Amino acid sequence: MSDFNPTEQAHRRFNPLNGEWILVSPHRSKRPWQGQQEAPDRSQRPPYDPTCYLCPGNTRANGEVNPNYEGTFVFDNDFAALTPEVPTGATDIGGLLRAEAESGVGRVICFSPRHDLTLPEMSVQDIRRVVDVWTDEYRTLGARPDINYVQIFENKGQVMGCSNPHPHGQIWAQRTVPGEPAKETTQQLAYFEKNGRSLLADYLVIEEREQERIVFANAHWVVLVPYWAIWPFETLVVPRRHVQDLTQLTDAEKDALAEAVQQITIRYDNLFQTSFPYSAGLHQRPTDGQAHESWHLHLHFYPPLLRSATVRKFMVGYELLANAQRDITPEYAAQRLREQSNVHYKQHLD
Amino acid sequence: MSDFNPTEQAHRRFNPLNGEWILVSPHRSKRPWQGQQEAPDRSQRPPYDPTCYLCPGNTRANGEVNPNYEGTFVFDNDFAALTPEVPTGATDIGGLLRAEAESGVGRVICFSPRHDLTLPEMSVQDIRRVVDVWTDEYRTLGARPDINYVQIFENKGQVMGCSNPHPHGQIWAQRTVPGEPAKETTQQLAYFEKNGRSLLADYLVIEEREQERIVFANAHWVVLVPYWAIWPFETLVVPRRHVQDLTQLTDAEKDALAEAVQQITIRYDNLFQTSFPYSAGLHQRPTDGQAHESWHLHLHFYPPLLRSATVRKFMVGYELLANAQRDITPEYAAQRLREQSNVHYKQHLD
Ligand SMILES: O=P(O)(O)O[C@H]1O[C@H](CO)[C@@H](O)[C@H](O)[C@H]1O
Ligand SMILES: O=P(O)(O)O[C@H]1O[C@H](CO)[C@@H](O)[C@H](O)[C@H]1O
Numbered sequence: 001m002s003d004f005n006p007t008e009q010a011h012r013r014f015n016p017l018n019g020e021w022i023l024v025s026p027h028r029s030k031r032p033w034q035g036q037q038e039a040p041d042r043s044q045r046p047p048y049d050p051t052c053y054l055c056p057g058n059t060r061a062n063g064e065v066n067p068n069y070e071g072t073f074v075f076d077n078d079f080a081a082l083t084p085e086v087p088t089g090a091t092d093i094g095g096l097l098r099a100e101a102e103s104g105v106g107r108v109i110c111f112s113p114r115h116d117l118t119l120p121e122m123s124v125q126d127i128r129r130v131v132d133v134w135t136d137e138y139r140t141l142g143a144r145p146d147i148n149y150v151q152i153f154e155n156k157g158q159v160m161g162c163s164n165p166h167p168h169g170q171i172w173a174q175r176t177v178p179g180e181p182a183k184e185t186t187q188q189l190a191y192f193e194k195n196g197r198s199l200l201a202d203y204l205v206i207e208e209r210e211q212e213r214i215v216f217a218n219a220h221w222v223v224l225v226p227y228w229a230i231w232p233f234e235t236l237v238v239p240r241r242h243v244q245d246l247t248q249l250t251d252a253e254k255d256a257l258a259e260a261v262q263q264i265t266i267r268y269d270n271l272f273q274t275s276f277p278y279s280a281g282l283h284q285r286p287t288d289g290q291a292h293e294s295w296h297l298h299l300h301f302y303p304p305l306l307r308s309a310t311v312r313k314f315m316v317g318y319e320l321l322a323n324a325q326r327d328i329t330p331e332y333a334a335q336r337l338r339e340q341s342n343v344h345y346k347q348h349l350d
Numbered sequence: 351m352s353d354f355n356p357t358e359q360a361h362r363r364f365n366p367l368n369g370e371w372i373l374v375s376p377h378r379s380k381r382p383w384q385g386q387q388e389a390p391d392r393s394q395r396p397p398y399d400p401t402c403y404l405c406p407g408n409t410r411a412n413g414e415v416n417p418n419y420e421g422t423f424v425f426d427n428d429f430a431a432l433t434p435e436v437p438t439g440a441t442d443i444g445g446l447l448r449a450e451a452e453s454g455v456g457r458v459i460c461f462s463p464r465h466d467l468t469l470p471e472m473s474v475q476d477i478r479r480v481v482d483v484w485t486d487e488y489r490t491l492g493a494r495p496d497i498n499y500v501q502i503f504e505n506k507g508q509v510m511g512c513s514n515p516h517p518h519g520q521i522w523a524q525r526t527v528p529g530e531p532a533k534e535t536t537q538q539l540a541y542f543e544k545n546g547r548s549l550l551a552d553y554l555v556i557e558e559r560e561q562e563r564i565v566f567a568n569a570h571w572v573v574l575v576p577y578w579a580i581w582p583f584e585t586l587v588v589p590r591r592h593v594q595d596l597t598q599l600t601d602a603e604k605d606a607l608a609e610a611v612q613q614i615t616i617r618y619d620n621l622f623q624t625s626f627p628y629s630a631g632l633h634q635r636p637t638d639g640q641a642h643e644s645w646h647l648h649l650h651f652y653p654p655l656l657r658s659a660t661v662r663k664f665m666v667g668y669e670l671l672a673n674a675q676r677d678i679t680p681e682y683a684a685q686r687l688r689e690q691s692n693v694h695y696k697q698h699l700d
Contacts, residue, residue, distance in 0.1 A: 004439025004451045012434050012526065014448040020529055023452060025431035035513030045518045081375035081668070081675060082360050089354025096543075097577045098364040101354045102373060153667035161664025170667065176362065178673030179370055191445075203446045227447045281671040302670050314511025315665075316432070317503035317520065320652050321631035322530030325431060348503030 007329055015228035016191065016199060018230040022230055024326040026332075037310040038159050038277075045165060046118040054166035056113045071126070072133045073110040080106025082174050084146065103146060104174030109133055111167040118156065118167050118275055120265035120344055127258035132170075134282065135246040135254070141173040142245075142287030149177045149286045155275025157303060159312065184283060185292065192294030200244040200296035213334040216263045220256035223264045225334040227264045230324045232306045232313050233271065233333050235264055237299040244295040245284035262303060267340040274309035278302055357679055365578035366541065366549060368533040372580055373675040375621045376682075387660040388509050388627075395466040395515060404653055406463045421476070422483045423460040428455025432498065453496060454524030461517040468506065468517050470615035470694055477608035480519075480531035484632065485596040486603070490522040492595075492637030499527045499636045508628025509654060509662065527636045534633060535642065542644030548592040550646035561602050566613045570606035573614045575684040580674045582656045582663050583621065583683045585614055587649040595634035596644040614651060617690040625657035627665055636644055 004011070012021045053060045056068045062078045082104030090100040111130050112122060120125060134152050141150045153163040154169035177185065191199035207213055207224050215235060216223040226236045237260055239253060249257070268276035280301045286290035306313040306327070319325050354361070362371045403410045406418045412428045432454030440450040461480050462472060465532070469477060471680050491500045504519035505512040526536065541549040557563055557574050565585060566573040578585045587610055593599060599607070619627035630651045635642035655662040669675050 003437040005442070005443075006449055009436045010452045010454070011436075011449050012452045016446050016448075020524075022450075023431070026427055026434070029429050035511060036508035056373075077366065079378055081378050081677075083377070086359045086361075087353040091354075091356070094552060094555055096366050096549070096556060099356055099361050099364075099374075099577075101356075102360045102362045104360070112482050122397070141634040149672075150673040151668060153671050155664075155667040158386035161385060161666040169459060172668050172672065176371075178373070180670075199446070202444060206443055212447060227449075277671050281667060283671070314505075316511040317505040317629040317631060318501060319521050320530075320629050321633070321650060322499075322501040322522065323504050324531050327431075348523075 017187055019187050022228055023323050025327055026329050028327045030228060037159055038312055047114050047116050049115045052115055052166050054110050054164055054168055055115050070114045071112055071129045074133060075108055079104030082172055083107055085188050102175060105141060107171040109169045112311040115166050120269045124258045124262055128255055131258050133252045137171055138245060138284060139247050146175055147173045148175055149181060153281030155279050159277045160279050181283055188294040198296045200238050200298060201242045204238055206306050212331050213332055215337045218256045218259055220253045221260040223260050225330040228329060229330045231302045231324060233303050235301045239297055243297050244292055245297055263342055265343045266342060267337045268303060270340040270345045272305060272309040273345050276303055363578045367537055369537050370586040372578055373673050375677055378467060378677045388662055397464050397466050399465045400466055402516050404460050404514055404518055408492050419463055421479045424483060425458055427456030427458050430521055432456055450526060455491060457521040459519045465516050469611060470619045474608045477612050478605055480631060481604045481608050486519055488595060488634060489597050491590060496525055497523045498525055498638040499531060503631030505629050509627045510629050531633055547644045550588050551592045554588055554662055561599045562681050565684055565687045567608050568609055570612040579680045581652045581678060583653050584679055585651045589647055589668050593598040593647050594642055595647055616692060616694045617655060617687045620690040620695045622655060622659040623695050626653055649678050
């Protein structure tokens with residue numbers, strides 16, 4: 001084991017969930033940054049915006065009028081990347097030019113009628129309503145014979161390609177199983193067949209013993225910076241119980257998930273005193289009719305900020321051409337998040 | 351084959367070079383964009399900037415003074431992500447927490463002493479000098495027993511994480527073979543063993559027959575939008591001759607590569623009349639001492655802009671959690687690039 005010191009020296013870590021390696025360069029966080037800076041989010045938004053296509057009662061681009069919803073509101077994406085009525089078909093030229101028709105559904109989920117809120121500013125009860133929508137949508141879409149995978153996600157912040165600040169997420173559900181969940185299916189199955197247990201359940205046992213990557217935990221969920229995190233403050237939200245999807249959760253577990261989501265997003269906002277951008281999403285078993293007993297439900301948070309509200313990590317040259325890479329260690333990131341207050345910083349501003 | 355129409359309907363395409371699928375949603379390019387916009391590059395830079403740490407004669411952060419170089423200039427990265435003197439070592443907890451020490455070298459390549467130039471504004475002769483540096487660096491680094499892979503790349507533009515506009519690229523060379531070239535090694539080897547020919551050579555034959563994805567070609571190189579492109583205007587630059595790395599190229603082939611690089615980057619700049627941001631890099635055989643006969647040298651260009659100098663494609667929620675996705679078709683992108691002038695737009699401004 002020699003003098004190898006992963007807190008200071010370059011090393012690779014293995015992601016057992018998708019089978020890929022990541023390069024960690026802890027010493028590199030000292031480099032100066034003179035490049036692009038993001039504008040910090042100083043916007044004070046009104047609770048209702050007459051020009052927002054997601055606010056209650058407003059008219060969308062296609063002429064439809066939103067109901068005067070009071071909790072959540074779900075509708076078919078007016079510009080969905082996937083549509084149900086694609087004719088099937090495929091081409092294959094020499095095994096090198098291969099394509100297949102793909103079909104599916106795009107949905108938009110408004111988390112709240114309030115234009116000025118985000119998840120960390122909502123109550124646990126209100127986030128619980130979002131959890132219930134995720135559950136219902138997964139169940140309903142997953143039951144369709146033409147849908148074999150349901151991806152629920154949220155892009156938060158302009159830097160994450162979000163074009164409307166009204167709190168909302170999306171669902172892209174489709175016929176085939178996309179690349180990332182397919183890799184996780186393979187990896188979890190291999191582990192389960194070898195050990196007879198859930199990969200993530202075993203992983204939680206180790207992390208609860210080590211503690212240093214854990215950010216928040218309650219009776220049913222653990223939030224941690226995974227050992228193999230790519231994004232600077234990436235986190236993984238895992239239920240203690242080995243379940244394959246949201247529909248298997250008890251009421252208490254769904255309440256606890258709402259609390260976990262609130263707690264991690266509050267800490268994110270508090271870290272740099274800004275509305276913390278991220279992409280986040282649920283990974284659940286494919287809805288292809290198989291049991292997928294090895295699958296262990298979880299949520300990923302992928303936030304880009306690195307050193308402040310304005311300096312982000314770029315996944316560019318080396319990362320695109322060669323390998324995922326990070327500068328600060330996951331252990332340092334977890335410590336920074338753990339030491340944040342569990343009360344949103346804006347509440348102190350009031 | 352039914353009514354499947356890949357120019358208008360969602361479909362998946364297979365990337366034979368890395369074995370992954372990509373989702374194409376051509377109908378979606380019509381959606382309106384109200385989100386983050388990048389600032390177009392209107393900067394008029396001076397030929398020499400006294401505050402630039404890459405300009406000739408200037409002092410870098412670590413106190414070293416750049417020579418008064420007239421062509422290219424290469425030095426060890428002052429903030430390298432990889433360093434040679436890492437002690438070896440590894441950890442493994444239950445197969446779930448796995449890490450290994452990693453060592454390597456980071457280098458910076460200044461393409462020109464002129465602070466105000468970029469590759470598309472340089473002459474073919476001057477780009478040829480950059481090609482020669484790439485070749486020498488690959489040869490020298492690759493000959494080291496502690497270096498088994500050499501990644502040469504360029505991040506251009508602030509939106510691609512580039513912190514200094516002085517024209518330059520980087521090299522990260524390391525002990526292990528990173529993820530992307532490892533996948534390409536596997537895929538090319540499998541094809542070669544099955545067919546006895548180079549995957550990319552066979553692919554070029556098909557593309558030259560079909561023509562619709564080809565942007566530029568000369569006697570030795572073809573520039574095309576690959577059938578499986580992820581980024582909106584992604585291109586692949588492939589030598590007609592099946593060689594594994596730059597050191598095998600003839601002088602005529604290196605001149606022709608310089609011309610191909612100039613021609614594709616001029617067309618990029620002309621497309622939206624802006625200094626077109628991208629990450630680009632060379633993929634060459636690992637330098638682990640094996641022959642890797644199946645490897646076929648190539649360059650990737652990954653540019654983020656989608657619809658204008660200010661509207662980019664975001665690889666976020668669905669892309670990070672599920673699968674790579676694009677809106678415009680590769681065929682449309684190739685057509686747009688093909689119809690650009692081969693003279694840089696700034697020359698018309700003079
Ligand atoms: O090395 P630079 O130019 O400081 O940094 C840039 O390129 C690196 C290699 O792709 C990335 O890891 C960084 O995120 C990016 O900002
Ligand atoms: O669907 P939206 O919010 O218009 O678009 C956003 O999320 C999508 C799914 O991650 C991405 O493909 C787009 O690049 C991004 O801008």
